[in-house]
Amino acid sequence: MTSLIELTAVTRTFGAFVALADITLSLPPGRIGLLGPNGAGKSTLLKLLMGLLTPTSGTGRVLDEQLGGDRDSAGNWRLRRLIGFMPEADALVPGLTGVEYVSLAGELYGLPRREAQRRAHEVLSYLELEEARYRRVEEYSAGMKQRVKLAQAVVHDPPVLLLDEPTSGLDPAGRDAMLRLIKALAIDHGKSVLLSTHLLADVEAVCERVVILAGGRVRGQGTVRELCARRQNRYRIRVQGELDRFRQELTAAGATVLSDDGHGEWRLAVPSGWANLTFFQLAHTTGALIRALIPDDETLEELFLRTVGV
Amino acid sequence: MTNQPPNTDTMPAQTDTLLRYRPWRGTPHGPLFATLAMARVSLRLLLRRRLMWGLFALGLLVFFFFFYAQYLMVWIETQLRTETVRFAGVPVTIDNLTRFLKRLALDGSVHTFGNFIWFQGYVLVIALALAGSVLVGNDFYYGSLPFYLAKPIGRWHYILGKCLAIGGLMTLLVTFPAILLWIEAGLLYDWKSYYFDNFDLLVGIVGYSLVLLVTLSLLVVATAVWLRRTVPLVLVWMGVFVYPQLLSTLLVDGLNFPDEWRLIDLWNNLYLCGLWCLQADPATIRPPGQPEFWQAGLVVAGVCAASLLYLRRRVQAVEIVT
Numbered sequence: 133m134t135s136l137i138e139l140t141a142v143t144r145t146f147g148a149f150v151a152l153a154d155i156t157l158s159l160p161p162g163r164i165g166l167l168g169p170n171g172a173g174k175s176t177l178l179k180l181l182m183g184l185l186t187p188t189s190g191t192g193r194v195l196d197e198q199l200g201g202d203r204d205s206a207g208n209w210r211l212r213r214l215i216g217f218m219p220e221a222d223a224l225v226p227g228l229t230g231v232e233y234v235s236l237a238g239e240l241y242g243l244p245r246r247e248a249q250r251r252a253h254e255v256l257s258y259l260e261l262e263e264a265r266y267r268r269v270e271e272y273s274a275g276m277k278q279r280v281k282l283a284q285a286v287v288h289d290p291p292v293l294l295l296d297e298p299t300s301g302l303d304p305a306g307r308d309a310m311l312r313l314i315k316a317l318a319i320d321h322g323k324s325v326l327l328s329t330h331l332l333a334d335v336e337a338v339c340e341r342v343v344i345l346a347g348g349r350v351r352g353q354g355t356v357r358e359l360c361a362r363r364q365n366r367y368r369i370r371v372q373g374e375l376d377r378f379r380q381e382l383t384a385a386g387a388t389v390l391s392d393d394g395h396g397e398w399r400l401a402v403p404s405g406w407a408n409l410t411f412f413q414l415a416h417t418t419g420a421l422i423r424a425l426i427p428d429d430e431t432l433e434e435l436f437l438r439t440v441g442v
Numbered sequence: 443m444t445n446q447p448p449n450t451d452t453m454p455a456q457t458d459t460l461l462r463y464r465p466w467r468g469t470p471h472g473p474l475f476a477t478l479a480m481a482r483v484s485l486r487l488l489l490r491r492r493l494m495w496g497l498f499a500l501g502l503l504v505f506f507f508f509f510y511a512q513y514l515m516v517w518i519e520t521q522l523r524t525e526t527v528r529f530a531g532v533p534v535t536i537d538n539l540t541r542f543l544k545r546l547a548l549d550g551s552v553h554t555f556g557n558f559i560w561f562q563g564y565v566l567v568i569a570l571a572l573a574g575s576v577l578v579g580n581d582f583y584y585g586s587l588p589f590y591l592a593k594p595i596g597r598w599h600y601i602l603g604k605c606l607a608i609g610g611l612m613t614l615l616v617t618f619p620a621i622l623l624w625i626e627a628g629l630l631y632d633w634k635s636y637y638f639d640n641f642d643l644l645v646g647i648v649g650y651s652l653v654l655l656v657t658l659s660l661l662v663v664a665t666a667v668w669l670r671r672t673v674p675l676v677l678v679w680m681g682v683f684v685y686p687q688l689l690s691t692l693l694v695d696g697l698n699f700p701d702e703w704r705l706i707d708l709w710n711n712l713y714l715c716g717l718w719c720l721q722a723d724p725a726t727i728r729p730p731g732q733p734e735f736w737q738a739g740l741v742v743a744g745v746c747a748a749s750l751l752y753l754r755r756r757v758q759a760v761e762i763v764t
Contacts, residue, residue: 168703184591184592203596204596204597204598206593207595208643209594209595210594211472211594212593213470213593213594214590219588219589219592221585221588222584222585223585223587223588223589224584224586224589225483225487225580225584225586225589226577226580226584226586227487227490228483228487228581232483233498234481236480236483237473237589237593239471239476239479239595240476240479240480240590240593240595241470241474241476241593241594242467242470242471242472242475242476242594243468243470243471245472245479247466247468248479251464251466254462254463254464255463258462270584284589286463288470289464289466289467296742317463320463321465322461328552335670343476343578395680
């Protein structure tokens, strides 16, 4: 199976600043989340993948198109034709109706005019903008703007979608609808999706794989399932009695006290395979009394922050 | 052929067909095709403004003035050559009657078209000053540029598309009416000899229009990229086209400065370049005391080069992924 993205030791610098350092990635087609805090190098990576920037060193390709060369070269035009890009910024053309906007995008991607118009209608209907397609884009609500941006990215039926913060500014219902559409495009129509976002819940809802960037380096990658498996099992526990002895025994058994309020309420991380009964056995042997034991697993956000070392 | 109704059980519902996302496996056109689409859409955006239609009406007035005045000149000279016309009981000779029209050289000559484009240029310059923000300024102001530049086209295709839109506007306002005047002039005189003898005038009209197209479109795009909004754009265009003309006239005609001072007036330089395309005799150019054609050409080329350099720098700096 052809890889979606292959990067080998890709580095990109801007003067002395290293935006991406020695990135090596091999990603299969599918739904991939690109996570990272501000300044992690996500935008630089997206630009490289779209042929808007050239790697300072290293090689790479997206599907069968090699990265590199001038951004206005024919090779990079071919590359950008493979990609439907949904920018984070509004990027709308004021004065145009939804259907004109999407149709213009189709023509810019090289579709014949009539086909671009036809597909604009179809795509807008598919993305539930059928009723609003003759309204001017500047009059759209935030959710409609996001969907019309998605429409212009898929109008030419690209195999790859690069979505930059697609749920930015949406209310919960709009966000769910957008994520459902993205997932449907990927599952029903075979699109590979690279979702760049800060919102880990979006990645969890849509993606199969995840790449975590921080400081211009890949800090972690794998399937979302694998990432979730690295979550710490955590508990919030309230204890009375022999606190010091109980704590020593817990630590000896492999648990880590993450926080202590000084009044016997702790937050603990325990190793995998830990049985709840162990708490009570240790309490019994040390003379402590457990007043409360509440599961408090690490969220994906906490896992992400722990992974990037924040 | 039977009249049986179609079996709707096996047909997909209309809404199903509409809502279906179809794959597309055609051969895509190249980026030059995209520039045409961009130009067409930009021109459509312009023509949605009522103000533009007002300016078109004004341009049409100028055209019709030249169109009918040219006809009137021929009619007067052929029908009333030996007569004296009375206005309010006052006898007026034909020479006096046509004195004003003769200043506009309404005889199908080089200066007919030079004068027409000069006057029509006022409307054109106003239209372009107002069009800049719609065509280009909005793309920067509202952040639409990533929409264009994330597509399989280059930055120069974007600029070319916008310049073509301006070219379309210019063709509607200047080139096409000037060609109609040339056709009319042929029909008013001996058409066979006029069209054959003055074919170079038609080429000159196209050349003049091209000079205007290249210079003004680059200037519009560059100033719109710089200023973005309509009011500052109009002020700068006044600074480029109105004040230097007043100043150069004052300096050269009023204070007897050297003729080269007219070079500060870009519109006059474009006029001189246009007259060079029309192969006008320098001695017949009014007002007298003009710089050389090559000097005007050099200034126009400098303006184009400066606009290009500025555009290259600004469009290169646009971030597509923020």
